Amino acid sequence: MDYRIEVRTDLAACDAAVQLQRETWGDAVTVPSNMLFATVHVGAFLALGLVADDAVGFVYSFYGVKGWRFVHHSHMLAVLPPFRATSLARDLKSVQRDYCLERGLEVVTWTMDPLQSRNARFNLAKLGAYAAEYHEDFYGEMPDKLNAGMPSDRFVMEWPIATDRVDRRLRGEDPIATLADAEREIPFLLKAEGERPGAEGKLDGSHLLVATPWDIDAIKTKDLALARSWREAHRRTLGAALHAGYGAVEYLIDEGRGAYLLVKRPPLVEARPRVEESSR
Ligand SMILES: CC(C)(COP(=O)(O)OP(=O)(O)OC[C@H]1O[C@@H](n2cnc3c(N)ncnc32)[C@H](O)[C@@H]1OP(=O)(O)O)[C@@H](O)C(=O)NCCC(=O)NCCS
Numbered sequence: 001m002d003y004r005i006e007v008r009t010d011l012a013a014c015d016a017a018v019q020l021q022r023e024t025w026g027d028a029v030t031v032p033s034n035m036l037f038a039t040v041h042v043g044a045f046l047a048l049g050l051v052a053d054d055a056v057g058f059v060y061s062f063y064g065v066k067g068w069r070f071v072h073h074s075h076m077l078a079v080l081p082p083f084r085a086t087s088l089a090r091d092l093k094s095v096q097r098d099y100c101l102e103r104g105l106e107v108v109t110w111t112m113d114p115l116q117s118r119n120a121r122f123n124l125a126k127l128g129a130y131a132a133e134y135h136e137d138f139y140g141e142m143p144d145k146l147n148a149g150m151p152s153d154r155f156v157m158e159w160p161i162a163t164d165r166v167d168r169r170l171r172g173e174d175p176i177a178t179l180a181d182a183e184r185e186i187p188f189l190l191k192a193e194g195e196r197p198g199a200e201g202k203l204d205g206s207h208l209l210v211a212t213p214w215d216i217d218a219i220k221t222k223d224l225a226l227a228r229s230w231r232e233a234h235r236r237t238l239g240a241a242l243h244a245g246y247g248a249v250e251y252l253i254d255e256g257r258g259a260y261l262l263v264k265r266p267p268l269v270e271a272r273p274r275v276e277e278s279s280r
Contacts (some may be wrong), residue, residue, distance in 0.1 A: 001086040003056065005095050007047045009040045016048055016055035017076075024078040026145040031076070036060065045072060045099050049079065049088045056083045059092040061100075066109055066158075072100045074110040074159075093127055094170050097161045106162040111138060111154040113147075114234055115216040115227075117251070117258045123157055124251040124260075125176050128169035131155035131248035131260070134239040146217070149224050151231055153239070155248065179254035182261060183209060190237040192257065195219060196226065197233035203240055208262040210238050210248070238262075 006013075014036040021030040039062050040046050049057030057079035064073040074096065079089045100108055112119055112131070123129045138154035139147075160166060168174045185207075191198035192211035201208070213219055213230055220227040238248070241262050250261035 001083065001088065003049050003051050003083070003086075003088055005047055005049055005088075005091055007045070007095065007099065009046070011037050013046055013048055013055075014040070017046060017058045017060060020055055020058050020078055020080070021076065023080060024146075028143040028145070028148075031060070043103075045096055047092055047095050047099075049083065049092055051083075056080045057088050057092055059096050061096060061108065061110075064109065066107065069107055070105060071107045071109050072096070072105055074108055077110075089122065090126060090170060097159075097166070097170075100161055106160065108159040108161055110157050110159075111135075112157050114153065114155050114238055114248075114260070115150075115212060115230055117212045117214055117216070117253075120212065120251040120258065120260070121253060124248065125253075126169060126172075127159060128163070128166040128174075129157045129159040131242065132158045132265075134235075134242035136235060136239065149220060150227060153231060153235065155242075176250065177252060179209075179252040179257055179259055182252050182259075186261070188259070189241060189262070190233055192259075197230050200233070200237055203237075203244060206264055208241065208246065209252075209259040210234070210241070210262060211257070211259045214256050214258060 014033040018033045044062035046060050048055045059077045061072040061074040064071050133156035135154050137151040139152040142152050186209050187201050189201050189208040190210045246262040247265040248260040248262050
């Protein structure tokens with residue numbers, strides 16, 4: 001697939017990013033061109049994937065502070081359907097990573113719907129990002145075509161871009177276990193029974209698996225109540241686990257099935273106390 005990636009700060013690029021948002025999410029919610037334009041002039045990042053003069057994908061992020069670290073927060077990534085399952089999405093993220101590393105940043109954050117298994121595989125397995133937090137109804141009600149009808153629960157993802165692991169993942173060099181291998185040794189906190197959420201286990205132990213549906217968008221179209229029951233099952237299991245200090249560090253697949261691998265995270269390093277507090 002012949003494409004090129006350009007890091008851009010011009011108004012035409014912002015207009016192209018708005019058009020790509022419309023084609024991906026519909027007209028209901030878009031970040032407007034003037035907002036994109038204002039932020040790229042103060043360090044936000046916008047890259048377009050181009051085929052000839054046509055924009056077919058983009059990624060957009062801006063500076064933020066998360067806990068005690070400066071980060072870039074990646075608010076949007078999209079590739080038009082004919083250009084999915086190519087290396088374009090990965091290359092857009094790779095260029096974003098280089099931009100952030102050159103500016104001394106070591107973490108890129110974003111939010112992700114835990115029910116979107118394709119995104120899960122892309123984010124956790126192919127990029128090497130992990131889910132650090134689970135938020136119920138993060139954005140409130142969302143009217144756009146990918147999110148309408150469901151509470152907008154989100155992971156907060158962290159991408160530790162200055163690590164060898166991320167380097168290897170971007171090069172596709174890290175072998176990843178299959179779900180079939182993992183489930184021989186690791187208990188499920190949530191199983192799937194076909195398309196339905198199944199049995200729930202105990203929130204205990206160093207490693208746990210949490211199943212997702214394979215195609216939540218298809219389920220939403222034919223049975224919204226079933227889609228919402230997945231959300232509720234994830235709140236009871238994934239949500240509880242992330243609140244209890246687990247992180248979702250991998251998304252494992254096997255013949256049309258997928259599950260998050262959770263591990264207990266080491267305690268977070270807290271910010272240093274301010275000088276006036278420590279000298280009391
Ligand atoms: C998110 C997005 C940019 C990812 O790009 P992409 O080209 O689709 O991603 P890739 O094909 O490189 O990676 C997806 C991986 O998931 C796998 N996959 C496909 N369907 C899957 C499914 N139902 N469940 C789990 N994994 C799946 C693919 O096989 C692929 O892995 P592989 O390359 O090892 O085979 C793109 O899908 C998109 O634009 N989506 C709409 C907008 C969106 O949701 N953006 C993210 C939130 S802001």
